[in-house]
Amino acid sequence: DAGVIQSPRHEVTEMGQEVTLRCKPISGHDYLFWYRQTMMRGLELLIYFNNNVPIDDSGMPEDRFSAKMPNASFSTLKIQPSEPRDSAVYFCASNKGNQPQHFGDGTRLSIL
Amino acid sequence: QKEVEQDPGPLSVPEGAIVSLNCTYSNSAFQYFMWYRQYSRKGPELLMYTYSSGNKEDGRFTAQVDKSSKYISLFIRDSQPSDSATYLCAMGLDSGYSTLTFGKGTMLLVSP
Secondary structure: OOOOEEEOOEEEEOOOOOEEEEEEOOOOOOEEEEEEEEOOOEEEEEEEEEOOEEEEOOOOOOOOEEEEEEEOOEEEEEEOOOOHHHOEEEEEEEEOOOOOOEEOOOEEEEEO | OOOEEOOOOOEEEEOOOOEEEEEEEOOOOOOEEEEEEEOOOOOOEEEEEEEOOEEEEEOOEEEEEEOOOOEEEEEEOOOOHHHOEEEEEEEEOOOOOOOEEEOOOEEEEEEO
């Protein structure tokens, strides 16, 4: 079975540019989560969706961050404009509500 | 006090050793407990999960939850070099697996 698929795996861009991260959840999962991982702060929840509807976006750090889930098989996390402090590994995870979350392999983002 | 505390390590052991990894937590409302393994440049991979207190065994891995002490453990028997990874504990409230709090992870190094 295919797991959670994220793209791109690596992204290097200059400060001020728009960054779009993509995620395809596991088929049949009705929850989707976006996390950010850094050495200092560990794994932080940014936002999560249930049945394509955003439920909790309290972890989104600033208005520069936005996330969408137009359908059950696709979600994006956008940063515009990007800043060097946004450099981190961004993970997408999905689950059925009564089962633990499964993670993708992440996007390693570097903002120069 | 952080909600979930985990010693960052690294914890270095020889092949074949029994490994004990631990997390303490402060929120007595946590009911769901998980252990994830994360290899370098990969996403967290679910190892084990339990609801409420008790033990759970899966092959060489045993998860224990002591809610009275707010303490969870993961034991690895006959450790192998392939077990070298970062181990993250995660906890959820009674609402289920949707809103998890993660420890920062313990790095384990198993030498041949």
